[in-house]
Amino acid sequence: MVNLCELTGRINDLATGFRQSAILYAAVEADVFSLFTAGRKTAEEIAKARGWDPRGARIFLDALVAVELLDKHDGAYGNTPVAAACLVPGEAAYQGNIVRHLKAGYMNWFRLEEAVRTGEAVCTENGTNFREDGRSPDDLRNFILGMDDIARMSAVQILDAVDLSKYRHLLDVGGGPGSYSIAFVGRHAAMRATLFDRPEVVDIARAQVSAAGLDGRIAFLRGDFMTDAVGSGYDLVLLSNIIHSYGPENNHRLIQKCFDALEPGGMLILKDFIPDNDRSGPPFSLLFALHMLIHTGEGDTYTFEDVASWTDAAGFAPGRVAAITPQSRLWLAEKPDPGR
Numbered sequence: 001m002v003n004l005c006e007l008t009g010r011i012n013d014l015a016t017g018f019r020q021s022a023i024l025y026a027a028v029e030a031d032v033f034s035l036f037t038a039g040r041k042t043a044e045e046i047a048k049a050r051g052w053d054p055r056g057a058r059i060f061l062d063a064l065v066a067v068e069l070l071d072k073h074d075g076a077y078g079n080t081p082v083a084a085a086c087l088v089p090g091e092a093a094y095q096g097n098i099v100r101h102l103k104a105g106y107m108n109w110f111r112l113e114e115a116v117r118t119g120e121a122v123c124t125e126n127g128t129n130f131r132e133d134g135r136s137p138d139d140l141r142n143f144i145l146g147m148d149d150i151a152r153m154s155a156v157q158i159l160d161a162v163d164l165s166k167y168r169h170l171l172d173v174g175g176g177p178g179s180y181s182i183a184f185v186g187r188h189a190a191m192r193a194t195l196f197d198r199p200e201v202v203d204i205a206r207a208q209v210s211a212a213g214l215d216g217r218i219a220f221l222r223g224d225f226m227t228d229a230v231g232s233g234y235d236l237v238l239l240s241n242i243i244h245s246y247g248p249e250n251n252h253r254l255i256q257k258c259f260d261a262l263e264p265g266g267m268l269i270l271k272d273f274i275p276d277n278d279r280s281g282p283p284f285s286l287l288f289a290l291h292m293l294i295h296t297g298e299g300d301t302y303t304f305e306d307v308a309s310w311t312d313a314a315g316f317a318p319g320r321v322a323a324i325t326p327q328s329r330l331w332l333a334e335k336p337d338p339g340r
Helices: 004-029 043-050 054-066 081-086 096-104 107-118 137-161 179-187 199-211 248-261 283-295 304-314
Strands: 070-073 076-079 169-173 192-197 218-222 234-240 262-272 320-323 329-334
Touching: 004 054, 004 096, 043 054, 054 070, 054 076, 076 081, 096 137, 107 283, 137 179, 137 199, 137 262, 169 179, 169 248, 179 192, 179 199, 179 218, 179 234, 192 199, 199 218, 234 248, 248 262, 248 304, 262 304, 304 329
Parallel strands: 169 192, 169 234, 192 218, 234 262
Antiparallel strands: 070 076, 262 329, 320 329
16 A cells, blocks of 8 residues: 555655755855864854854754754764764865865756756856866865765775776876876886876876875876877876766767777777666766756767777777776776787
8 A cells, every 4th residue: 555655755765855955065164064073062162163143053063963963962962973083174084175066066957847858957157167167276176086085986986996907107188186197006016107187187186196195196187178189108097986977979079089099909998877777877977967867068978888889889899897896887998909
């Protein structure tokens, strides 16, 4: 028998889900969680530290308890394990940058029907879309460092899933903050990397590489990888979370460019939120396609059949799949070596 209370409850959860996002965004912007690293505090203490209204502070902190980012004992609040690990700046799993990036596009989601109706990205308040060339410097930095929040863990997952010990020169296309280049050359002492990205992004990546002590092993190329030369002589090319920003024609062109840049026997690693061929899942991949519809002019998520059609057309040998998480999946394709 159908339980109508459960059904209506599910609809209510969907209709009010935005509240949890707003609570998280506000807490990260106010750097609330750092205030608890020295111990528990009362609402009055937090209100004084942040210059908040005491009533507002108490209601907000209780909401953070409700979403399990704070806990509360004897009237004093403290970080839960997830907040302590992921929302305190400087911690290894810090996710604050990606949270700020997602907040920048939050209001655009309320124009979803417009994007569905027109098939075009909605615009931000300043009339630009969500791509790098339309972001403010602060938004760009949040985006690039947000990618680092995610990529630090994804890079380790790739290295654990794929043996890259024989490769010597990585081309990191659209390498962003340099997370993958840093991790790859850090794991493999004989490998060096070249990171290709826009000039303003390379400036951020260069600082990250210097902080990692890898200046001599990671080089940089500045430009637009869709229009500018990416060099040659690489035996490994990484396209991580790139294809979802572009349409099929541009992705076909980009993968052909990667093929041309590789030495015979070299390998392309394509990482993305690749849905099943029937587009029935994973859920994250299907929802992320909507994010691309809203925020880019042509982006989408692409199936393994889509990706295989591009690598086959470029001249790669038949590819293979490696899943590192339910939503992040790899497509590995080698350039044939006639000499072998």
